[in-house]
Amino acid sequence: MSTPLNKLPIQAVINGEPKMFLAAPGQVLADVLRDELELIGTKIGCNTGDCGACSVLVNDRLVCSCLVLAAEVEGQSVQTIEGIADGAVLHPVQQKLLEHGGLQCGVCTPGVVVAAKALLDSNPNPTEEEARYWLAGNLCRCTGYDKIIHAVLDAAEAIREGAAS
Amino acid sequence: MAVQEFVAPKSLPEAQGIFANDGSASWLAGGTDLLVGMRLGMRDPSRIIDLKQIPELMALEVSDDSILIGAAASAYDILHNSEIGSLCPGLADALDLIGSTQIQGRCSAGGNLCNASPAADSIPALIANGAVCRILGSSGERLLPVEDFLVGPGKNALKADELLVQLVLPKPMLGTSDAYLRLTPRTEMDIAVAGTGVSITLDTAGVCTAARVAIGAVAPTALLVEAAGQALVGSKLEDEAIDSAVTAVRAAASPISDKRGSAQYRTHVVGVLVKRAIQRAQARINAGAKA
Numbered sequence: 001m002s003t004p005l006n007k008l009p010i011q012a013v014i015n016g017e018p019k020m021f022l023a024a025p026g027q028v029l030a031d032v033l034r035d036e037l038e039l040i041g042t043k044i045g046c047n048t049g050d051c052g053a054c055s056v057l058v059n060d061r062l063v064c065s066c067l068v069l070a071a072e073v074e075g076q077s078v079q080t081i082e083g084i085a086d087g088a089v090l091h092p093v094q095q096k097l098l099e100h101g102g103l104q105c106g107v108c109t110p111g112v113v114v115a116a117k118a119l120l121d122s123n124p125n126p127t128e129e130e131a132r133y134w135l136a137g138n139l140c141r142c143t144g145y146d147k148i149i150h151a152v153l154d155a156a157e158a159i160r161e162g163a164a165s
Numbered sequence: 166m167a168v169q170e171f172v173a174p175k176s177l178p179e180a181q182g183i184f185a186n187d188g189s190a191s192w193l194a195g196g197t198d199l200l201v202g203m204r205l206g207m208r209d210p211s212r213i214i215d216l217k218q219i220p221e222l223m224a225l226e227v228s229d230d231s232i233l234i235g236a237a238a239s240a241y242d243i244l245h246n247s248e249i250g251s252l253c254p255g256l257a258d259a260l261d262l263i264g265s266t267q268i269q270g271r272c273s274a275g276g277n278l279c280n281a282s283p284a285a286d287s288i289p290a291l292i293a294n295g296a297v298c299r300i301l302g303s304s305g306e307r308l309l310p311v312e313d314f315l316v317g318p319g320k321n322a323l324k325a326d327e328l329l330v331q332l333v334l335p336k337p338m339l340g341t342s343d344a345y346l347r348l349t350p351r352t353e354m355d356i357a358v359a360g361t362g363v364s365i366t367l368d369t370a371g372v373c374t375a376a377r378v379a380i381g382a383v384a385p386t387a388l389l390v391e392a393a394g395q396a397l398v399g400s401k402l403e404d405e406a407i408d409s410a411v412t413a414v415r416a417a418a419s420p421i422s423d424k425r426g427s428a429q430y431r432t433h434v435v436g437v438l439v440k441r442a443i444q445r446a447q448a449r450i451n452a453g454a455k456a
Contacts, residue, residue, distance in 0.1 A: 069213065074173070
């Protein structure tokens with residue numbers, strides 16, 4: 001396979017910070033995040049949009065970064081797992097996954113966290129069914145999903161209580 | 166061979182100029198088929214033309230007599246357009262069944278149509294709603310009903326120099342509603358064993374004055390079954406009329422047998438789905454009349 005010499009300079013806001021990076025015309029965002037920007041929290045599982053491990057937010061829209069070309073995010077904002085916690089303070093979804101034991105091997109976890117955050121941003125009080133459907137594109141081979149779902153619903157409650165107090 | 170160039174034209178003429186110069190270019194809408202195809206070695210474009218900066222391709226407009234859906238607008242955008250969702254709840258259901266939340270953030274109705282999978286969820290719903298393709302080519306614009314846009318599995322009617330710009334649906338008149346139902350072994354992240362889109366118009370006495378029935382995953386392409394619609398017109402959707410529509414649909418189906426189901430099973434199931442979809446569209450009309 002030939003390596004294209006015509007890499008494109010891309011400017012985008014990554015986790016709130018303006019960044020400039022080079023991307024080959026056919027390079028997907030997941031590869032650029034990991035290889036160029038060293039944001040290796042984003043995991044690559046299937047590389048075909050089936051498993052959700054590479055989930056990120058592009059302009060607050062939940063997508064699989066393996067199915068987005070890096071060149072497409074020119075001028076846009078990208079949020080990855082590295083941008084979810086507030087410094088050392090975990091996002092409630094992260095905290096509740098820890099408390100519930102909602103992860104084992106951890107490969108799906110960054111994608112689950114990003115997807116769950118997107119859910120709770122748009123729907124602060126999801127039913128269990130809504131949470132399960134929303135997260136249906138995040139495959140986990142370890143937990144059997146129950147602990148993930150309980151953690152997400154618990155995080156939703158924690159966020160609502162935090163907002164009320 | 167790898168992708169040599171990525172371009173994101175801002176207008177239709179600009180996009181056409183680029184495409185006309187290069188036969189090995191691919192249009193990019195949501196990329197949920199193109200990028201997977203490239204990964205699997207089935208697609209190998211030297212140049213990718215992103216359509217999402219072109220206003221016409223991203224448009225979502227409801228006017229007095231039509232609904233306009235830009236070919237590259239994502240399922241997420243369409244589903245969050247409250248007008249389209251309430252006017253065509255069946256089309257919304259179909260889009261909401263495609264892939265995951267992540268996929269719906271990217272995939273487009275236009276891309277689902279151009280990809281021309283026999284099992285595509287949005288296509289029977291588009292056909293039932295009478296959607297027409299607005300196609301732009303070097304010699305100008307042409308219109309083609311969705312059912313005529315499909316040529317075979319994975320094949321559409323676009324010529325080398327043509328681009329699907331928009332889908333235009335007649336705005337459903339009073340007393341009209343639609344439904345889309347499919348069967349999958351799992352509830353999510355699966356492909357239809359059989360699917361059906363139905364649009365029905367009832368007058369104030371409950372008599373059916375217009376009906377379109379389309380079926381998916383049971384033939385090389387999604388099909389409009391005109392005989393099924395005709396079986397409903399003039400009836401009050403009594404059992405006999407619905408049974409006639411079901412018989413017409415099963416006669417039109419020519420499914421394959423594969424791991425998802427035998428031909429016999431699919432032929433049976435598509436009839437069951439059509440019956441339920443008719444009743445769901447009828448219930449939606451009645452609920453709307455009371456509201």
